[in-house]
Amino acid sequence: MTQAMNSNSTVRWFWFASPQTFFPLAGSIARWCAVGAVLLALAGLYVGLVVAPTDAQQGEVYRIIFIHVPAAWMSMFIYLVMAGWAAIGLAFNTRLSFMMAQALAPTGALFTFIALWTGSLWGRPTWGTYWVWDARLTSELILLFLYLGFMALHAAIDDPRRADRASALLAIVGAVNVPIIYYSVQWWNTLHQGASVSLTRAPSMAATMLTGMLLMALAFWAYSIAAVLVRVRCIIRERE
Amino acid sequence: MSPGFFLWGAYSVTFVALALEVIFLFRRSRRAGPPRQIK
Numbered sequence: 001m002t003q004a005m006n007s008n009s010t011v012r013w014f015w016f017a018s019p020q021t022f023f024p025l026a027g028s029i030a031r032w033c034a035v036g037a038v039l040l041a042l043a044g045l046y047v048g049l050v051v052a053p054t055d056a057q058q059g060e061v062y063r064i065i066f067i068h069v070p071a072a073w074m075s076m077f078i079y080l081v082m083a084g085w086a087a088i089g090l091a092f093n094t095r096l097s098f099m100m101a102q103a104l105a106p107t108g109a110l111f112t113f114i115a116l117w118t119g120s121l122w123g124r125p126t127w128g129t130y131w132v133w134d135a136r137l138t139s140e141l142i143l144l145f146l147y148l149g150f151m152a153l154h155a156a157i158d159d160p161r162r163a164d165r166a167s168a169l170l171a172i173v174g175a176v177n178v179p180i181i182y183y184s185v186q187w188w189n190t191l192h193q194g195a196s197v198s199l200t201r202a203p204s205m206a207a208t209m210l211t212g213m214l215l216m217a218l219a220f221w222a223y224s225i226a227a228v229l230v231r232v233r234c235i236i237r238e239r240e
Numbered sequence: 241m242s243p244g245f246f247l248w249g250a251y252s253v254t255f256v257a258l259a260l261e262v263i264f265l266f267r268r269s270r271r272a273g274p275p276r277q278i279k
Contacts, residue, residue: 061243064250071254110261118250125246223258230265237272 017094019236030229037222044215052208064122065209069196070217072115074224075143076178078108082150083175086168096232098164099239101171102154103232107224109147116140127191135184136192139177146174160239 048066055062082104089097119137120130131137150167157163185194197203203210 059243061246063247067250067254107261110257114254114257117253121246121250125241125243227261227265230269234265234268234272237274 017092017096019096019099019240022096023233023236026229026233030226030233033222033226033229037219037226040215040219040222044212044219047208047215048212052212053206058126061122061125064118065196066212066216068115068118068122069213070220071111071118072140073217074220075108075112075115075140076181078104078111078224079143079146079171079178080175082108083171086171089164090168090172095164095239096236098168099232099235100228101168102164103228103235105147105150105154106231107227109144109151111220111224112140112144112147116144132191134191135188136181136190139181139184142177143174143181146170146177150174 044066048063052063052066054060082101085097085101085104088094089101116137119140123132124130150170153170154163154167157166184190185192196205197210197213205213
């Protein structure tokens with residue numbers, strides 16, 4: 001680890017761009033994040049399912065928010081991170097960047113599926129339907145197809161370096177869908193409600209509800225970091 | 241259908257899906273074996 005620091009004690013980030021040096025670091029970060037994910041999820045579930053009050057309009061079914069919103073956030077955020085790693089890989093031709101993009105895709109697809117599934121189960125009692133071709137729902141479904149397309153394209157090309165570059169291009173082009181998902185509720189008349197949490201205005205929900213949701217969001221963050229780092233360690237061992 | 245049906249449907253599928261990813265990751269990790277050149 002000391003080799004990663006220069007004389008001024010600043011981290012030489014390019015030192016970690018090598019799969020060999022990143023491998024042990026990923027292992028230790030993954031372990032800590034896995035423990036953090038379990039603890040945060042337990043706290044989030046306790047606050048969300050026990051402490052948070054029943055909603056005056058929706059009753060108990062609103063508690064789906066504690067997994068639906070964090071999963072939807074993760075689905076979009078992971079795609080942006082994946083596209084970022086893909087762009088870095090294309091710009092600097094670093095193997096680890098492509099491996100990171102490859103490792104992020106399955107977890108991102110999983111969170112997209114969870115967001116769609118939980119949203120569908122929330123929509124039935126509140127909207128009266130499991131699915132509607134609403135701008136937010138349709139663009140989120142397209143995100144799932146983009147993840148699946150990325151994984152399928154990578155698996156379809158035998159040469160790993162060519163597979164990396166082809167799927168990286170798809171990831172970068174597909175990133176245009178993320179702002180469409182985010183702003184869809186503002187740009188179009190949608191059945192889906194607007195954002196409950198924003199950086200620019202006060203939250204429109206009770207403090208305990210917000211706490212539960214943020215704890216679950218942190219748990220999903222920690223889980224994603226752990227899962228992706230374990231997967232990238234597998235990819236390093238399979239390819240190097 | 242009761243709210244419990246939708247709540248359990250959402251929570252159970254979510255955590256089963258996450259648990260399955262963990263199981264598949266462990267299996268893949270075991271199949272990949274110990275690091276060769278990587279120290």
